[in-house]
Amino acid sequence: MSNRFEDKVVLITGAGSGLGQASAIQVTKEGAKLSLVDLNSDSLEETKKLILKTVPEAEVLLITADVSKEDEVKNYVNKTVETYSRIDGFFNNAGIEGKQNLTEEYGTDEFHKVVGINLNGVFYGMKYVLEVMKKQGSGSIVNTASVGGIRGIGNQSGYAASKHGVVGLTRNSGIEYGQFGISIKAIAPGAIMTPMVEGSLKQIDPENWEEVGKQFVQPNPMKRFGKPEEVGYLVAFLLSDQASYINAAVIPIDGGQSYKY
Numbered sequence: 001m002s003n004r005f006e007d008k009v010v011l012i013t014g015a016g017s018g019l020g021q022a023s024a025i026q027v028t029k030e031g032a033k034l035s036l037v038d039l040n041s042d043s044l045e046e047t048k049k050l051i052l053k054t055v056p057e058a059e060v061l062l063i064t065a066d067v068s069k070e071d072e073v074k075n076y077v078n079k080t081v082e083t084y085s086r087i088d089g090f091f092n093n094a095g096i097e098g099k100q101n102l103t104e105e106y107g108t109d110e111f112h113k114v115v116g117i118n119l120n121g122v123f124y125g126m127k128y129v130l131e132v133m134k135k136q137g138s139g140s141i142v143n144t145a146s147v148g149g150i151r152g153i154g155n156q157s158g159y160a161a162s163k164h165g166v167v168g169l170t171r172n173s174g175i176e177y178g179q180f181g182i183s184i185k186a187i188a189p190g191a192i193m194t195p196m197v198e199g200s201l202k203q204i205d206p207e208n209w210e211e212v213g214k215q216f217v218q219p220n221p222m223k224r225f226g227k228p229e230e231v232g233y234l235v236a237f238l239l240s241d242q243a244s245y246i247n248a249a250v251i252p253i254d255g256g257q258s259y260k261y
Contacts (some may be wrong), residue, residue: 003030004027005031009084009092010035010239011035012035014037014094015047015093016047017194018192018195018228019189020047022232025051025229026236027235027239028054032063034060034061035061035063035100036060036063038094039094040064044062066115068113068120069125077128086136087132087139088141088239090141092125092142092144093143094121094144095163096260097159098110098158100200102117111157111158113158114162115158115162118159122166126173133182134180137181138181140182140240140241143166143170145163145187147252147254149165163188167250183244186250187235187250189226190226192227195231201213213225221257226253228252234253
């Protein structure tokens with residue numbers, strides 16, 4: 001196993017499950033010291049357990065925080081720096097889907113909630129982490145957008161608006177910070193079998209969600225869901241020095257579906 005993250009500190013939000021958890025496990029295997037953030041402290045403990053099972057000597061800091069609250073974001077960044085004195089990689093990943101509905105019926109509170117976590121949360125994370133990385137003169141940020149951030153999906157006003165916003169933030173900040181030795185990119189996952197996607201299928205049909213899933217991936221060129229660890233490999237590469245010249249880019253990981261007419 002390569003040690004791309006030896007002596008490096010990686011901060012991950014939404015680390016309690018799904019893409020955050022898979023990416024945390026991957027970068028730890030490659031030597032990273034971790035700061036893991038999630039709203040759910042039990043999920044964080046679960047991720048830590050999985051990490052220590054894989055890498056018993058791993059250094060793992062757990063921080064419970066709501067990324068939609070600026071002071072809590074500032075706090076998770078400060079705690080990480082207090083513990084490790086630097087941040088080399090930031091996977092700015094925490095997000096929710098929200099309730100599915102047509103735009104006219106989409107709840108205003110729901111819209112604010114989804115945008116609060118998916119867009120404001122990503123902005124706050126960048127705001128405070130970029131300050132640290134700029135002082136260091138190095139760093140890499142990967143934001144989690146979505147295929148719903150580069151295409152319309154339907155029934156997801158809040159999600160689509162927030163994820164398109166993440167793409168805009170990524171491109172804008174990438175152009176600002178390249179001169180400081182920092183690269184900023186976004187991933188645009190398609191249907192990856194995470195708890196969030198399972199929840200989405202259950203919104204469509206709680207009883208037969210697995211059947212819905214089979215139908216759901218039929219239009220995909222690969223006829224399957226992606227696996228969280230496949231995203232973990234991509235995130236690890238993008239956070240590593242090997243990807244330092246990839247900047248302001250949005251990389252789909254969706255089996256090719258978003259390119260299909």
